[in-house]
Amino acid sequence: MNKQEAIEKIYTASWDSPVYEGLVVKVETVNEIIFQIDEPQRVVVPKHIADKIKYCKDAEGYGLFHTMDYCYQYEDSAEWLEDNQETFAQAWLFGFEIEQEKLYTVEIPDPNRPDIVTFLYKENGKVFIGTDIFLDEAPNYKWKNEPGSQLTEAEIKEDFEWAWQFAKEVE
Missing domain, CATH: 1.10.10 (Arc Repressor Mutant, subunit A)
Structure with missing residues (x-):
């Protein structure tokens, strides 16, 4: 509903009062109508x-x-x-x-060390290369869920543009 429609509804809901000069409308009715007015979406x-x-x-x-x-x-x-x-x-x-920027994780492959994962992470506003060791032979990818390991394209490319080729979008 736009403002003109709201004005018409309020006028329709009003009545002449012998006590007050002019038309009278219940506050509840006016509030109901005002809440129906469309506000522009951001x-x-x-x-x-x-x-x-x-x-x-x-x-x-x-x-x-x-x-x-x-x-x-x-x-x-x-x-x-x-x-x-x-x-x-x-x-x-x-x-x-x-707009929410896309986030990425970056795992740098090392075919000679299947028990270690090398990845980029952010700490105190700077991006670093980190490693995680798999003690039980099974790969552990918990690091991907850490907020510090989820980086924007700009953060990755600032100091590690060469690593962009390994970036995977966070789902």
Whole structure:
């Protein structure tokens, strides 16, 4: 229901009161109608777009036009904006949610050591190479479920671009 439909419903639910001047409507009725008004859904945007919108609105005080112009200065933003101008405008006007980045685990194969797994993990904001030893001969892949072992593409490629070939998307 839009605002005009809500106004019509409230008017229909009202009545003349001999005590009050004008029309009267129960508060409960008005609340019911207000809760039926459609609110614009927040759109989902990539993190780099969200960061630029926040920066332009909060730090610079830019309007929509200048923010779009600002985004066109960056290749990744310009490419996204080319196909998503309406989404960008909705994000600007009604707010947004940040798109969840894909996460990956990286196991570096070592055919000579089947009892050891070598993988990338993050600790204190930095990515490292780690190992885990299988004491009982059966491979143990618990490390894949650890949040520190689930990395974004950018985190992997920052220092270990060569390891990207071994990345597997987390399901």
